[in-house]
Amino acid sequence: MYDRELECFWSVERLQQALDETSIHMVPTVFTGTCSSMEQLKTLLETKSQFYDGVVEGVVIRKEANQQLHAKAKLVRDDFIQHIDKHWTTKGVMKNHLRFF
Template identity: 35%
Template structure:
């Protein structure tokens, strides 16, 4: 198995709702948007946390990553409770992931731009990546695997074919996790056992504060609903 670091890929916007054009974020070209919206899509809540990947190394040990770097044990800040949390799921994760899969999810201990009052867990899973196939699992397949681990899966919002207007209306609903509004939505198109394409749509007021990085503020923990 190739043990090379795999960084979670950028998710393009299906439309940009902010006033200023995105700098680092990519927009789907109009023709791709048209094709994408003609397909059956799964819509999920976009959660405002830290992107964390969990996998098994060549020695059979669990490891964690955030964007382009490994997360060391003993690290502080928003990850100070991560390894204690991982320990609770170590056995189940090793069985489910084996040497092939990377579980990606949002680590939601620290409030970023949105505060959550009703989290089911500090970690919410949203993707499984197969290193041997270089593909992400479909929603159905992902859900089946995560059900064996006992880790919450990101909240589903809808499924079907939608216009851009339909998708924009979905941004006005409250978060499943206890915030007044959702940050945005993820759109997934699956084919068989695999994810074929994905995109996102982010609220206009959220795009305006993307550059005001949360880490400049004091750390405020989100809340778990037990």
């Protein structure tokens, strides 16, 4: 969630607190902590998906402090990327709107 007044994205914890009062669910967290190697990151890509019989399509890595997101990256499995018909970057931008805030 982007906070226009503070000009930053919220941390996972802060977003979860806001969503607790709604029926919106967060994407599952598969690991919290510090990864010390690329091999450890690659191991996260072997995590079993909670949504289908297979592994996750990828993982999002977040660096947070003081209830704010400071950096984010997404690692996507190469076998997942090969099955995408049309990549999101080829589509137009569409703003999300929330009515309960």
